[in-house]
Amino acid sequence: MFGTLNNYLSSVHRAWTNGDGDTLASYISLKDKHIMNRNLYVESPENAVGRLLESPIDEILCAHLKVLYYLGLEPRDFMQAYKYQSQCIQSVVKMLQQLKEENWCLPVMYTACLDLRILAQRCEEMGNSSKPGEILEKAADCLMSCFRVCAADNRSSDSETKRLGMLNLVCQLFKVYFRINKLHLCKPLIRAIDSSAFKDMFPLPERITYKYFVGRKAMFDSDYKSADEFLSFAFKHCPKNFPRNKRLILIYLVPVKMLLGFLPKKHILERYDVLQFHELAEALKEGNVRKFDDVIQRHEIFFIKCGIYLLVEKLKFIVYRNLFKKVYLIKQTHQLDLNAFATALQFVGETDMTIDETHCIVANLIFEGKIKGYISHSHNKLVVSKQNPFPPLNTVS
Amino acid sequence: MSGFVKGVCEDLCPANEAKLRIKEKLLHYFEYKNGQKHVSGKLVKCFSRSAADKKIPRPQDMRTEACLQRCVEYLLKDIVLDTRKPFNIVYDFIFDRLRSVRQEIVMQDYNAGQTIKLMEPMIMFLCYSRYRLCEEAIDNFDPKICEQHLQECLKRALVCYDEIDIKKMNLLEIRRRIFVESLYQMFNLGSPEAMKRCFTLDDDIKLDPLFALVFKICLSYSQGNYYRVFNGIQSLPHILCAIGSLKLPILRRKLYQLFSHAYSSKQLLVPVDFVLRLCAHASKYELFEDCKYYNIKLSEDQQSLHFQKSDFKNDLPVLKCKQEKFVNVKIKNIYLPEILLLKRI
Secondary structure (H helix, E strand, O other): OOOOHHHHHHHHHHHHHHOOHHHHHHHOOOOOHHHHOHHHOOOOOHHHHHHHOOOOHHHHHHHHHHHHHHHHOOOOOHHHHHHHHHHHHHHHHHHHHHOOOOOOOHHHHHHHHHHHHHHHHHHHHOOOOOOOOHHHHHHHHHHHHHHHHHHHOOOOOOOOOHHHHHHHHHHHHHHHHHHOOOHHHHHHHHHHHHOOOOOOOOOHHHHHHHHHHHHHHHHHOOOHHHHHHHHHHHHHHOOOOOHHHHHHHHHHHHHHHHHOOOOOOHHHHHHOOOOHHHHHHHHHHHOOHHHHHHHHHHOHHHHHHHOOHHHHHOOHHHHHHHHHHHHHHHHOOOEEEHHHHHHHHHHOOOOOOOHHHHHHHHHHHHHOOOOOEEEEOOOOEEEEOOOOOOOOHHHOO | OOOOOOOOEOOOOOHHHHHHHHHOOOOOHHHEHHHOOOOEOOOOOOOOOOOOOOOOOOHHHOEOHHHHHHHHHHHHHHHOOOOOOOHHHHHHHHHHHHHHHHHHHHHOOOOHHHHHHHHHHHHHHHHHHHHHOOOOOOOOOOHHHHHHHHHHHHHHHHHHHHHOOHHHOOHHHHHHHHHHHHHHHHHOOOOHHHHHHHHHOOHHHHOOHHHHHHHHHHHHHHHOOHHHHHHHHHOOOHHHHHHHHOOHHHHHHHHHHHHHHHOOOOOOOEEHHHHHHHHOOOOHHHHHHHHHHHOOEEOOOOOEEEOOOOOOOOOOOOOOOOOOHHHHHHHHOOOHHHHHOOOOO
């Protein structure tokens, strides 16, 4: 593509003068075909670029060509490429500041930011950072400098404001923060988006990504109702032809739903290859503690890797609740002997269960509203309500 | 790197500071010879905040690594057992002198291995003191500051551990690390953030029986199985048990709250013995005090409690920590310096 460097630069010049953001973005993208062209691998392109391009696009192009040069070396030098990509971002920031009251250049920023994040990830993977996460954190700082310019652009009209670029950056930043485990840094970004007037005007793909991450964040903060809402939105709107993304959403949505009392359907889990949850749901339904522990143990690595281990462990009290409900259905009475519960628990694998612990577990379930009733200690009995003693979990707050 | 000064002083207190403090009579009680007034004994370098107007310390004002090690040992062996003054005075002295050790670790830019060796005993001391002084009046002991420093030391140690390949540690070093990792978990009981760390740890730690027990306690806490948390805490060894016991007031409150819902009734009573068994109080009178505070009624014969949902005072702050009998028994049975210096675990 383009043949010579000059050809390439004059195409860039045309896109720049036409204000064609998308084309310009493709010219600096590391995913575009032009990066295969060896004529563009120039170590010091300043002179050539200076002859054809004006400020501020010239600086961006210089940095981009240097990135190409270092990626073209044998072996590829990701660290240098990363360094020049961050320089490219700095020039993008300058460009954003110079182009007042216009936002056609946003795609250029998106592309540069995306490439920076991916380069930083590569550097991390190759063990180039002294402390894990250090390079990504620096990259996040770069992205933040773009974010600040966009967020501060409140003088332009609604259709030309750079604030429309905020969500794209926020999604990029989320990806970094989740990877380096700095979730607390998400909070100000969430506030910025939620208070933005464009909340529902951002492009749908960005909104899906956004909801996916805020859903996961809510999950970690134990706010399951919101997590359900956000993740459900993401799952519902994520198109069918992105099965990998749908699977990712499902991995978090399913346990949250289960905690709220909804069990997943097998064929959906099957379609997205997350049958681990089916086994878990079976154990849950049966109130079978031994099976439940066994499933968690067998899929421990999967649960830990996804960061949902603690969440699925929290389902244990629901397993207890389901078991107790079974006892109630067998006994057909409203006055249930706690010894029967203790025996049932021992039967399903809690071999060291004492009557004292049984009391505590039942007490907790009553407190959480998962069982309606009260315990009479002197009779060692749980007296359950005549109406709806085990209310459906989705009605329990 | 030439930016860092390397200490050469072999005395616990550099000569310059000693001269100044003796002249100005700025000695602590423990720095006088046999407690006599005006006769100086063994001085230890005290903490002084680094500030902009301070000169960069000279090598002779800083101590060598061996000297810092000796200093920690002196404080946690000779001073910690000194009974001439109440423990809060002992604590103040050791706290300040250890802080200056910590400052030198930073100023001399010690590596992970060096830092850990000095930091571990400090963590042990702060944990022990936090428990031992928990009933002290706020004028004598500030638990907030103690906890802040403890958390800082713990996190520092964890960062250092992450830098060292566990395969290169010897058995005692691993035992120490397991103990400190366990302390971090118990001190931060209820924090998912802290628990996440468990999943990143090496099997040498994860599969260790002590750490596995601590992990189980944390997991039970997150599941809401307080019965197992109570039992688990009581089965922990000495200092770890002490740190765990600091969470008991919160746990007890939780338990009373659950019971106020589950056993809520106008007529029905719950035996005192049953609740006593669960909540790890040594005597029923301690339990009665809790009940009075949270407004749980006691039957006339003092044999039963009368739980009622509407009685329970939800909005009261959690009661202050107190020393627990089962912890004191464990601590009485150890030789303190040996444990604080992690010579034996």
